[in-house]
Amino acid sequence: MIDNNDREVKRREARKRWSDKNPNYSREWALKNKEKTRKYLQDYRAKNLERIREISRLSAQAWRKKYPDKSKQGALEYYYKNVEKIRLRRRVGAQELKKNLLTHYGNAEYACVTCGESRSACLSLDHINNNGYLGRKENGLSGTRLYQYLKANNYPKGFQTLCMNCQFIKREECREKPLKQLPSLIELANGNCKIPNIY
Numbered sequence: 001m002i003d004n005n006d007r008e009v010k011r012r013e014a015r016k017r018w019s020d021k022n023p024n025y026s027r028e029w030a031l032k033n034k035e036k037t038r039k040y041l042q043d044y045r046a047k048n049l050e051r052i053r054e055i056s057r058l059s060a061q062a063w064r065k066k067y068p069d070k071s072k073q074g075a076l077e078y079y080y081k082n083v084e085k086i087r088l089r090r091r092v093g094a095q096e097l098k099k100n101l102l103t104h105y106g107n108a109e110y111a112c113v114t115c116g117e118s119r120s121a122c123l124s125l126d127h128i129n130n131n132g133y134l135g136r137k138e139n140g141l142s143g144t145r146l147y148q149y150l151k152a153n154n155y156p157k158g159f160q161t162l163c164m165n166c167q168f169i170k171r172e173e174c175r176e177k178p179l180k181q182l183p184s185l186i187e188l189a190n191g192n193c194k195i196p197n198i199y
């Protein structure tokens with residue numbers, strides 16, 4: 001009895017012998033049946049998308065490792081050729097990130113939690129217990145990098161969305177208090193350090 005593996009191997013060998021004898025058959029068939037070929041490739045891609053992406057990611061990685069100089073050179077050339085496109089993509093990505101993050105810290109609204117100001121340009125992230133300076137000093141994180149960090153770390157607590165007006169008012173109010181009396185996170189969360197509604 002021939003087992004299935006043997007049978008599969010034989011079939012594969014037969015197919016190979018046949019295609020060696022008819023080297024152009026598949027190509028010609030594909031050219032004659034463009035629509036069918038396109039559909040087949042499209043379906044195949046849709047069904048195996050994850051696998052295809054993984055394979056191309058790995059082969060690109062291997063290529064970069066094998067040809068580090070070419071890879072660096074290629075990246076540079078690509079950058080100079082597409083600098084406008086890349087900058088635009090980064091800007092749009094950063095704006096999207098800001099919007100998503102500040103919406104999260106604005107209690108599901110893309111607006112200041114104190115006064116409701118919703119113009120994007122003046123919205124910013126506030127460190128509730130005023131330790132932004134320390135965070136920047138320790139991690140070198142601010143702006144987009146801080147947003148990326150917070151997203152990657154599953155939106156930790158301790159932040160809220162404020163407009164710049166409310167930031168300045170809060171700063172002024174906190175400056176009036178001696179440092180050791182700065183409210184704790186819990187006090188702030190309970191609303192004990194009130195920021196007046198200015199509108």
Ligand SMILES: [Zn+2]
Pocket residue numbers: 112113114115116117162163164165166167
């Ligand atoms: Zn505000």
